[in-house]
Amino acid sequence: MPRLPALVAFLLALSPAAFAQPCQCIDQGDIKARIAEAKAAMEAYGAEIQKMSEQMMRTQSPLPYTRERREKLQGRVQGAINKVAAGRIQTAPTMGDNPGGTDNLCNVTIGLHPSATACMRESVRRHEEHHRQECLKTRTAGKIATSVRTGADRFERDGFQLTQYASEEMMGYSTEISFLEGELYRLKTACQPKREVRDYTAELRNRSQQGQKPADPVKGGLDTARKLLGF
Ligand SMILES: [Zn+2]
DSSP: OOOHHHHHHHHHHHSHHHHHOSOOGGGHHHHHHHHHHHHHHHHHHHHHHHHHHHHHHHHTSOOBOOHHHHHHHHHHHHHHHHHHOOSSSOOOOBTTBSSEEEOTTOOEEEOOOTTOOHHHHHHHHHHHHHHHHHHHHHOOHHHHHHHHHHOOOHHHHTTOBHHHHHHHHHHHHHHHHHHHHHHHHHHHHHTSOOOOOOOHHHHHHHHOHHHHSOOOHHHHHHHHHHHHHTO
């Protein structure tokens, strides 16, 4: 009768759920690299928000989002990401976002290089899903019409402050970090090399001369008789 825990483990390993996981053992390096990038991005946005807040306090005036301001902000954040980037994944911004994008209709585009792994795609997809949810909160037919008419993106159109844009980005990266750290924790256990269960007592038995050649009582008795009787 097969041992039940072993059987269950075997069946789980075969289940489709095991194959459906976007991140596998081989992705652990990518995951660590992406966490470092996301943390660098969050830190950079945090510092930018601090600077913007100070500026707004000093000037006693708001700092509205404009595409020009966004580009400059993104350039500085990208610089911070590049410092820690291990070059494992393509982080070139697409549609002014990094590295996926969410348009004014709240459609998500993942602009990763075709060679990007399912694991990295999933991380970026979750980042963009955060933007999509934020986008859907304000989407109306009227606003879409305005965007189409004026060409304004949703932050411009809705009169966002630059700090609000930066906060949404921070949350996007925070979503990625939560996902990636969870995966790293899961893989740490799942990817440990399987330890062989060895029967050391059997090994000792096999190595011992006595174990290999049990004493033959008939031959032993005969030897003793030869010694005693001298033949
Ligand atoms: Zn983003």
